[in-house]
Amino acid sequence: MRKLTYFVAATLDGFIAEVGGGDPTATGHFLMEGDHMEYLFQNYGDTLPYMARDALGIAGELTRFDTVLEGRKSYESGVAQGIPDAYLHLKHYVFSATLTEAAPTVELVRGDALAKVKELKRQEGLGIYLVGGGALAAELLPEIDEVFVKQHPTVMGKGIPMFNGGFSPDRFELADLKRFDSGVLFLSYQRRG
Template identity: 55%
Template sequence: MRKLTYLVATSIDGFIAEAGGGDPTNTPGFFVNEGDHNAALLRDYPEMIPTVARPVFGLEDVPNKEFDTVLEGRRSYEVGLAAGLDDAYEHLRHVVFSTTMTEARGKVELVATDPVEKVRELKREAGQKLWLVGGATLANALRDEIDELVVKMHPVVAGAGMPMFGGEFRPERYHLARHEAFESGVLVLTYTRIES
């Protein structure tokens, strides 16, 4: 059975974007865009680079290493649309969850039904892992289905914003499976679900 990984960048205090959403990589001072952590992330997760930017990083012919499917909510998808990208991840199967959108562009698969049922269906299919790219509402809906968290924690305190999980207080423990610290101050923390 395939695994679902929530691979996401956060501040030290657990925020992934401004409260209204938007592209956190374009928010001044929010994430560290330069530094030694980038080479490691490209090495481990080359598929997380949007298709249009892959040639810039020399990734045109690099195969997907971990994931073959990307999942995101409407607001995350709209970040790409606002940047002029109908499908930011053409090199992956791209699934967008929304109950308000009536159509998606490109090869994007729009799902308006229960995200949990869809993810369970995807997990039963053959293939690589599923990548949950965002956002907080979808992450909360899929919380019980997330097998792995890869947290790219940046050395920034935001104070407020969109949390990693937008939901009720419900503590759950994860096992720290791997960690890397970089001179840039970024930590990449990989956690796996502790089965109860």
């Protein structure tokens, strides 16, 4: 069975974007230079938008993920920047009850998000990458197998939390920790049991 990984950058206080949303990398809360970036490029190149992969010369077979899941607000942030599908190298699903159209390369999911994820996990393939946002992460929490946090040494004060909405408490176990001179930590948590 395939694994669903919530692969997300967060501040020390657990926020993934500012209150209004938008591109979280443009706010200065997430460090885009440092030794953690090289590690990310080498080990998690599948998670990078296709433009970054092209610029870095990352090509070839996918190694970790072949599918990406995204909520409406995260998706619309890219569309607003003129990027209707940042993940052309992955099978891309956008979950929304209100969105009526998406790029031809994106599959719009308007129904039961948990049922769709269970269906995707039963299919053959590599891992499934949840890019955001916080509302979709809260909704999909029962099916998340791994939470991979790129924790940045910054505090935002307020914003969109990693899990934004109602959900039942759950527990994960720390499986791996990588420290970088940049101050960024990569934390991998696996679902207990």
